Amino acid sequence: MNELAIRGADVPTLDVASIRAEFPILSRQVHGRPLVYLDNAATSQTPRRVIEAFDDYYGRYNANIHRGLHTLADEATAAFEGTRETVRGFLNAAEGREIIFTRGTTEAINLVANAWGRANLGAGDEVLISRLEHHSNIVPWQLLARELGFTIKVIPVDERGVLDLDAYRALLGERTRLVAVNHVSNAFGTVNPVKEMAALAHAHGALILVDGAQATPHQEVDVRDIDADFYAFSGHKVYGPTGVGVLYGKAALLEAMPPWQGGGEMISTVSFEAGTTFAEIPHKFEAGTPAIAEVIALGEALRWTTGVGLAAIGAWEQRLLERATAAVSRIDGLRILGTAPGKAGVLSFVVDGAHAQDIGLLIDQLGVAIRTGHHCAQPLLAQFGVDATCRASFAAYNTLDEIDTFAEALERVIGMVR
Numbered sequence: 001m002n003e004l005a006i007r008g009a010d011v012p013t014l015d016v017a018s019i020r021a022e023f024p025i026l027s028r029q030v031h032g033r034p035l036v037y038l039d040n041a042a043t044s045q046t047p048r049r050v051i052e053a054f055d056d057y058y059g060r061y062n063a064n065i066h067r068g069l070h071t072l073a074d075e076a077t078a079a080f081e082g083t084r085e086t087v088r089g090f091l092n093a094a095e096g097r098e099i100i101f102t103r104g105t106t107e108a109i110n111l112v113a114n115a116w117g118r119a120n121l122g123a124g125d126e127v128l129i130s131r132l133e134h135h136s137n138i139v140p141w142q143l144l145a146r147e148l149g150f151t152i153k154v155i156p157v158d159e160r161g162v163l164d165l166d167a168y169r170a171l172l173g174e175r176t177r178l179v180a181v182n183h184v185s186n187a188f189g190t191v192n193p194v195k196e197m198a199a200l201a202h203a204h205g206a207l208i209l210v211d212g213a214q215a216t217p218h219q220e221v222d223v224r225d226i227d228a229d230f231y232a233f234s235g236h237k238v239y240g241p242t243g244v245g246v247l248y249g250k251a252a253l254l255e256a257m258p259p260w261q262g263g264g265e266m267i268s269t270v271s272f273e274a275g276t277t278f279a280e281i282p283h284k285f286e287a288g289t290p291a292i293a294e295v296i297a298l299g300e301a302l303r304w305t306t307g308v309g310l311a312a313i314g315a316w317e318q319r320l321l322e323r324a325t326a327a328v329s330r331i332d333g334l335r336i337l338g339t340a341p342g343k344a345g346v347l348s349f350v351v352d353g354a355h356a357q358d359i360g361l362l363i364d365q366l367g368v369a370i371r372t373g374h375h376c377a378q379p380l381l382a383q384f385g386v387d388a389t390c391r392a393s394f395a396a397y398n399t400l401d402e403i404d405t406f407a408e409a410l411e412r413v414i415g416m417v418r
């Protein structure tokens with residue numbers, strides 16, 4: 001069942017005006033017009049309290065964590081580890097040690113590939129990914145497959161951008177070691193039935209890695225309910241900073257995995273004579289000084305997001321999506337790509353006789369920020385016979401008026417380039 005489709009009438013509505021007031025960037029002008037920011041699937045904006053977390057850290061308690069005995073180090077460590085607990089709650093993970101801080105989703109997937117993959121994959125094995133994947137859930141597996149000789153198989157999608165579950169069932173077999181799929185597609189907004197997919201993977205003795213970069217901003221995620229073995233997301237798509245993300249992994253799996261990067265923090269003892277022993281999880285996978293301020297600010301972002309309420313955010317984004325879909329559908333020669341039922345707040349489209357890049361550049365002149373290009377999903381776009389789309393994607397702070405401004409601006413620029 002598609003999680004975003006499940007909405008009770010009791011979902012609280014958002015006070016969008018007061019939400020907007022918390023985001024300083026939303027009051028700026030672009031080319032002399034009020035900014036209409038509809039590039040949220042690439043990076044969402046950050047509320048003031050997230051920005052202030054940086055100021056507070058660097059102004060009051062900037063210190064390296066874990067190894068200091070002084071007050072500043074203690075405070076920084078407590079704030080850093082406090083975020084681990086916030087993330088644990090955000091994902092409903094069983095234990096804080098199952099939360100590993102990374103640079104983002106990309107690094108989290110590379111961690112699984114290099115630590116778990118190198119220890120567990122070889123010739124004859126199969127890894128299933130889908131055609132909906134972002135390049136960051138394709139290329140790490142291709143790089144490793146080239147080295148280790150395992151095979152990558154691809155779950156197909158239909159003309160709506162929905163995964164073919166019968167094909168998935170048929171691809172699963174005794175050689176399948178891992179299924180690596182996104183929870184929500186960044187290019188089309190498709191919400192994948194990852195709980196069902198996890199159960200099927202497990203029935204075949206395979207693990208499942210879920211790329212949650214586009215799910216965590218729009219819906220509540222429960223890694224234990226999904227029964228995900230690994231789950232990854234990025235801070236900058238959930239109202240948080242860039243340069244920080246999370247890998248959740250089941251404790252027993254993480255404990256059995258070798259480290260992937262060596263250095264400080266991840267060791268227990270180092271000796272030229274006796275060799276090196278490693279720290280316990282999660283520190284075994286956090287070599288070197290992490291992005292301390294970013295991790296602390298991520299905690300603020302997740303507390304802000306859960307405070308507003310993901311059910312309410314998701315429901316509001318659906319209203320924005322409906323309004324935008326209705327408005328752009330009236331435009332002659334415009335084709336929406338990605339029409340999965342219950343999809344997230346992502347609207348991808350192409351326009352006859354107008355290249356996406358031209359539309360993106362011209363609409364920016366009218367103050368509207370959308371994304372144009374291949375969205376790091378070239379295999380998906382290739383299936384639809386295009387190399388680029390325009391993509392508008394929505395967040396808690398977008399308004400219905402902004403959708404109207406976007407639709408009017410779009411009609412204007414299409415008129416200019418055709």
Ligand code: PLP
Binds near residue numbers: 041103134185214234
């Ligand atoms: N996976 C999906 C579905 C994404 O949308 C993105 C970013 O657009 C990523 C992975 C990569 O995230 P990051 O660049 O933050 O590592």
